[in-house]
Amino acid sequence: MxxxxxxxxxxxxxxxxxxxxxxxxxxxxxxxxxxxxxxxxxxxxxxxxxxxxxxxxxxxxxxxxxxxxxxxxxxxxxxxxxxxxxxxxxxxxxxxxxxxxxxxxxxxxxxxxxxxxxxxxxxxxxxxxxxxxxxxxxxxxxxxxxxxxxxxxxxxxxGAGRAPRYLTSPRALPWLLLASSGAAPRKRPSGPPLEVPRRESVLTSLSHLGTLKTKLEKGRPISEWAGLLFNRHEESVFRLRPELRQVRELLTRLGLEGARLSGPGDFVFAFASSREEGEAAMKRLRGYPWKVFLACCLG
Missing domain, CATH: 3.30.230.10 (Ribosomal Protein S5; domain 2)
Known part of the structure; x- marks a missing residue:
């Protein structure tokens, strides 16, 4: 051993x-x-x-x-x-x-x-x-x-079983910036994070998910799929943490693409066209009291 x-x-x-x-x-x-x-x-x-x-x-x-x-x-x-x-x-x-x-x-x-x-x-x-x-x-x-x-x-x-369906892409996803305001989170409400959305809204977004998977598996450029990224948590999290909406908006103004909340937590990500563009965006964020990371997607 x-x-x-x-x-x-x-x-x-x-x-x-x-x-x-x-x-x-x-x-x-x-x-x-x-x-x-x-x-x-x-x-x-x-x-x-x-x-x-x-x-x-x-x-x-x-x-x-x-x-x-x-x-x-x-x-x-x-x-x-x-x-x-x-x-x-x-x-x-x-x-x-x-x-x-x-x-x-x-x-x-x-x-x-x-x-x-x-x-x-x-x-x-x-x-x-x-x-x-x-x-x-x-x-x-x-x-x-x-x-x-x-x-x-x-x-x-x-679904409930949540067995993973793995995806591969012939093209690596772009570099990305992760940013959080770093503010202390407010107490989150108990129970589901928000009401279940209307069926029509869900069907529309799920059709976008299918398109997103297809484009990623074909290695299409981010310009073709950035608009398909989606996180339903944003509705409730941004109500509780409006400063995170500001983080997302600023990343977009810096020229980064596909800015979205990373999950149910307090980080926002956005994609850069290159590592150099990501590093330049990090430098422009130095004046903000934020946590910022530059990373790449694995694979």
Whole structure:
């Protein structure tokens, strides 16, 4: 067994998010997500017994979940240990570089990173049958864990089961800027984030989702699909956080394309035509007390 194993845990953005109605009292959604080059890092090493998690926060922002038994990293480690009946303990170290609360998928990505790190620690990566069992653990953990456990850069999710439908593109997505006002979030209301939209509105946006997937899979330029990006969360989040609408509007005025809320959290993304254009936009934002990151989509 190696002394330590490491795995990167990428963030994600929502290229599309729509509420698609209710079924059995549960809200159904349709999503298209993409991994980006902003990472947390998991280090795993053997320990005499038990599971332990150390969190090193390099974000300088609001703290994420504490290192208790319900933390996604520890839940994933416990699920892995139960599946493979591993006797020795594990010491986990999570280095936080993705801001918490941004809707960037940190928890599910950390869980997938733990599964990958433990697979390497126990030298299971060349055993096809055991790798299938690792993937099955990811499915049981649910959420976006199977997506983050895969090598695929993009995936669509629809309905209650939310099994990912992976997408590939012959052309890399453009560089992007992520920005947040950094203001302390107001208390969010309990329950669904907004009323379920009218059926006609949903059908229209879902038809746009199909077109968006087709254009991405064909490697079409952003000018052909930027207008198809959508996030239903914007209606409620911008009511609570009007400063985030201002962030989106400013990114658009800087000449960036497809500016949208990244998820249900407090980051907005927009695409640049090149890394140089993204760096130039970052320089122009230095006068604002915002958190800003330049990243690329993986794949």
């Amino acid at each position: 190696p002394l330590t194993a490491q795995a990167q845990c990428p963030a994600k953005i929502h290229l599309f998010h729509e509420f698609a109605g209710l079924r059995g009292g549960k809200l159904q959604t349709a999503d298209l997500v993409a991994k980006i080059s902003l990472y947390d890092v998991i280090d795993a090493s053997p320990a005499p017994s038990g599971l332990a998690l150390e969190i090193v926060d390099e974000t300088g922002g609001s703290p994420g979940p504490e290192a208790g038994p319900r933390h996604p990293a520890l839940r994933a480690a416990e699920a892995f240990r139960r599946e493979f009946r591993m006797g020795p303990g594990v010491q986990l170290r999570l280095t936080k570089r993705i801001p918490a609360g941004g809707g960037l998928g940190c928890g599910d990505s950390q869980a997938a990173g733990v599964l990958r790190a433990l697979t390497r620690l126990h030298r299971l990566e060349r055993d096809a049958s055991r790798l299938r069992r690792v993937r099955a653990v990811g499915v049981r953990l649910g959420g976006y864990v199977p997506f983050f456990l895969s090598r695929n850069p993009m995936a669509g999710f629809t």
